[in-house]
Amino acid sequence: MSDNKKWYSLDLGLNNKKESSGSCGCGKSEGSCSSTPKEQVEEELSPEEFYEAAINASIGEERHRDGFEQVFDVKMDRRSAFKKLTASLLIGAGAVTTSCSVTTGSDTKEKAQIDWEEQFKGNYKLMTDEEKQGTINRLMRSYELRTDKKINMTAENAAEDVLFGYAFNISKCQGYMNCVSACVEENNQDRNSEMQYIRIHEMKDGEGFKFDKADDNYYHEVPAEGHFYMGTQCFHCDNPPCVEVCPVQATWKEEDGLVVIDYDWCVGCRYCMAACPYDGRRFNWSKPEVPEPEVNKNQHYLGNRMRKKGVMEKCTFCVQRTRKGKNPACVEACPTGARIFGNLLDPDSTIRWVLENKKVFRLKEDLGTEPKFWYFMD
Amino acid sequence: MKNRTLIYFVVVLLGVSLFSCKGEEEYHSISDKIEGESKPYHGALTSEQLLADTELIEITEGEHTFLIPERKGQIKSFACIECHSKPVSQMMGKDAPKAHWDIKVNHANSDAMNCATCHNGEDMNQLNTLTGKNIDFNLSYKLCSQCHSSQFEDWKGGAHGKKVAGWAPPRASNTCVNCHNPHSPSFEKRWPVQFNTKTAIERNEGLGH
Secondary structure: OHHHOOOOOOOOOOOOOOOOOOOOOOOOOOOOOOOOOHHHHHHOOOHHHHHHHHHHHHHHHHHHOOOHHHHHOOOOOHHHHHHHHHHHHHHHHHHHHHHHOOOOOHHHHHHHHHHHHHHOOOOHHHOOHHHHHHHHHHHHHHHHHHHOOOOEEEOOOOOOOOOEEEEEEOOOOOOOOHHHHHHHHHOOOOOOOOOOOOEEEEEEOOOOOOOOOOEOOOOOOEOOOOEEEEEEOOOOOOOOHHHHHOOOOOEEEOOOOOEEEOOOOOOOOOHHHHHOOOOOEEEOOOOOOOOHHHOOOEEEOOOOOOOOOOOEEEOOOOHHHHOOOOOOHHHHHOOOOOEEEEEOOOOOOHHHHHHHHOOEEOOOHHHOOOOOEEEEOO | OHHHHHHHHHHHHHHHHHHHOOOOOOOOOHHHHHHHHOOOOOOOOOOHHHHOOOOEEEEEEOOEEEEEEOOHHHOOOOOHHHOOOOOHHHHOOOOOOOOOOOOOOOOOOOOOOOHHHHEOOOOOOOEEOOOOOEEOHHHOHHHHOOOOHHHHHHHHHOOOOOEOOOOOOOOEEOOHHHHOEOOEOOOOOEOOOOOOOOHHHHHHHHHHO
8 A cells, every 4th residue: 555655654553553452552561551751752662652652642541442431431521421320320220120120021121231232332433343243233123122123234344445436417417306315215314304415406507506596495397497407415525524523433434435423422513514515414303203114124334224313414325235236326216327326446437437538526626625526517 | 052953853853753644544635545546346346136137238339348238128029020020111001000109209300310210121120220230129329329429438438327236346337228218318307206395494493503
């Protein structure tokens, strides 16, 4: 990888180090982690040790925490500490009463057990594959216990040598909105608030992109005379501002370029929504409701699983589909072929042909967000 | 004096190195990254399973080799000569059964095109080019590409048209007639499948909270 570098950047062993081994934070097998004399830092440490020491000095044990420790072993004000304790206590009390009770059924006990374990799970980003499997097993079982229906949830990780990209043909889109419908159905969006990840903007020919003058709620036959249509959704920026501002690291960029959200870790502060220059994020003001027969039961932890009230959500390029090799639902549903999806790293892919042979542009490129969503025309 | 410069240097170097290791990224821009890490994909993900139910043919046009759906099996009354036993002129009489009564040609104007522009009156099982060469029904895109050359270029590369099934290799693309009705190729005006009344409300509510 480092052979391809276009300029000098200091290699502190960041890329060689996958997972820190051993229980000790600084990577040393013996001795204390915290007390590293300052002179040693400058003179005797290898670059790798130096890096470890530097991180330790700034965030210390924080990064090695998991599960329970992430929740409780942090500095917090009294209010949030009490809130967390109360929530956990309620669940704990529930678990204790149900598990000790002779009258409650085994299902209730199991449900209490699941709720207990879910309450104390860590951030998905930091989970091992076994822990990921553990949480999706619990969520599937929990759904079954609550509704008597089975769902299939996966925790597929990003595939190697894949970087997802999207291209949108503004001269093909006719505003039929098949993409929006398909997206809502695929991703189990709330039907009450009519949440939609994709917006189709109707714009006047010859005026360029004027979002303030565009009609996003058109209600007439399409395509309308003298208008063109363009869609926006999450652009999965390579340099995403939403990730930068998240105070709890509930949103991050995956290896294949998808910007995802851990719905269970999100605290609903909506900083990301404010930071997104593309109106790409949505907030659940109420508990999302999907009629049981319409629920898409093929789910991914980071994708279309059922959300709750007060969390953010957004387009994930249908992670539950694309990590299986399928196209996102919007691409499949588009009747005019205006939407193109593929692997940016594969020189034989159609998305690469579009980028190399058509005139492409991106929205607000000057912001440096590097969206992986290109527009082009015939 | 020397010592002081040395210390100054060390401090600056340390400062610079600390800042330079802020991110894990090693590319300036996404296009650098694409260029730097690009290689043909032979990974675990494939579309083969998704394509298993579709009858496909491999074609090579220029430098592009990909799959297209087989067509003849999809045409309900193929082979054509099962009915077209006589030349068209003789079958068009008053008493003859009307089979294609619902087809209206709405493709270019009647000066430019008629049935015989595409269909071979002598051999109804084949299409024919403008110069009278036979084209198999499975390869009907060759017929369209005679006039629609820029669309053909885009289609070969993948900028026009749609893929069958997924993004992962092997590539399978729909042909012209999978999306366009050859007798009336343009897309019709119609109502959107859904419309959104809540965007404005949602935005205002977001501001109000």
